[in-house]
Amino acid sequence: MTETLTLALIADAQTNGLEGTSAVxxxxxxxxxxxxxxxARRMSQNGHRFEDFREDFRQDAALAMFEALPRFDGSTVDAFFAFMWSTIENVLKDKVREARNQGADEDALKVFASMLEKADGDVYLAEKFAQTVPPKGRRLSADRAQAARMSWQGALSLDYPASAADGPWDGPQVAPLVEQTATTFGVPEDLITPEDITSEERRQKHAIVNAILDAMSANQADALRYSYGIGGVETFGTGDAGDLPGLAAKLGLDIIPARDARVKGHKSFAKRYIKAVAKSEAEAKELTEAAAINLGRGGRK
Incomplete structure (x- = not known):
């Protein structure tokens, strides 16, 4: 029992004594x-099953305890418990971080963090943005973007107790991952020309459009792509001037479902695009009102 543990038994365990080891x-x-x-609960919050990790983490905890045992040099049993708790907790935090990061590197996390702001907190949209929006050389591969997203999803709770039952946390707060050391173009500001800005802004807008479409449902995204000819596909137009039967045939849908896909697609796209490009609440409100008027008049049917 825990009440029987003494400093003498701890010392015996430190020399591999059977009685002390059993007591510890x-x-x-x-x-x-x-x-x-x-x-394990922290991992289950990220879409994994609790049972997949519990036994592994218990083994990691036991190994951490035995490895830390020779290092204890305190003068009370309470000090021993505090030392072991802190040591094992830190080891398990590292294990959770390793499992969640899935190979995410610091640069990928910085890129993802900047895209998360552009995506207004939508982690899945930020994952798409990270693959297309940054300048060439800064864009992430699909695997790195996914790893960064998974790591970010775990970052908020990683350094805090999973529940009140786990006890208070008085350790360091999670540090922000975004560190702005250069402009979004990746070169010093004094070397950027107006032509660079215009070209980059155009490229970013195209990248945002395609990233949003990639994050939407297939029917809605394809309805918009074929309505506007995005990506060089056949163009069927919108509204009264559009070829709705042609669009429906292209999508493999009846006319009414095709129209619904286009209408819902416009609304879904507008909401996400405004989140991505609005630089202030006032601008977001203005764009939202303009979109509501435009969509409400039936021009996007």
Whole structure:
């Protein structure tokens, strides 16, 4: 039992004594399981199953305890428990971080963080943006963007208890990942020309449009692509001047579902695009009102 643990038994465990080792295990098992289960819950919040990680984390906790045992040099049993709790907790945080990062590197996380702001907090849209919006050389591959998104989803709760039952957290706060060390063009500001800005803004707008379409449902995205000829595809137009039967045939839908896909697609796209490009709440409100008027008049049917 935990009440029977003494400094003499801890010292015996430090020299691999059977009685001391048994006493330390008895005293620490419940604490290790609590920390391991909390780590497993953090992983389950990210779409994984709790059971997939609990046993692994319990083994990691036990290994961390035995590796830390020789390093304890405190003068009380309470100090021993505090030392072990902190040590095991830190080891498990690293294990959770490794599992969540899935190979995400610091540069990828910085790019993703900047795209997350542009996507107004939508992590899946930010994942798409990270692959297309940044300048060439800064864009992420699909794998790096996904890894950054998974890492980011875990960052908010990684350094905090998974629940109130895990106890208070008085450690360091999570540091922001965005560190603006250069402009979005990747070169010093004094070397950027007006022509660079115009070209880059145009490229970014195209990238945002395509990233948003990629994040939408297939029918709605394709309805917009074929309505406007995005990506060089056949163009069927919109509204009364559009070829709705032709669009429906291209989408493989009846006319009414094709019209609904286009109408809903316009609304979904407008909402996401405004989030991505509006630089202030006032601008977002203005763009939202303009979109509502434009869509409400039936011009996008």
């Amino acid at each position: 295990l008895d005293a620490m098992t419940g604490r290790m399981e609590k920390l391991a289960d909390a780590a």
